[in-house]
Amino acid sequence: MNSEQLTEILKAAFPEADVAVTGQAGKFDLRIVDDLFQEKRPVARQQAVYAPLNDYIASGEVHAVTIRAMTKEEWRKASLFGA
Template structure:
């Protein structure tokens, strides 16, 4: 089963309700997302990305994950 941009955005919005979020991709397997959220302040990039992956609730877990690739940009607001 593929993951679509709106589904991915909904998962991210639930975890980061005040974030600036942009999701792109239409094939359901390869997507990109940008998440800018105050909760990332003081976190390094790995910590930020782990928080995003946790919000995806297993959509990228292992070979059987619904989403194969996610180009991810995360940061705190400037």
């Protein structure tokens, strides 16, 4: 699994999202910006991101992810401070 493949999987699961994936060798940093996350707690956001990845995690293709799941407004604010 590489970052481009993982990006495509996440874009299929979150078609309206801005998706950025970095990493390699099964370890990835994920940033998914989608208003779908509005009103969801952090755990629910992570569960939504993990859902399309479960098979890849179970197979060992993906074994570590850092997830930043936020709304467009949260990302806009974070970007103001260089996040």
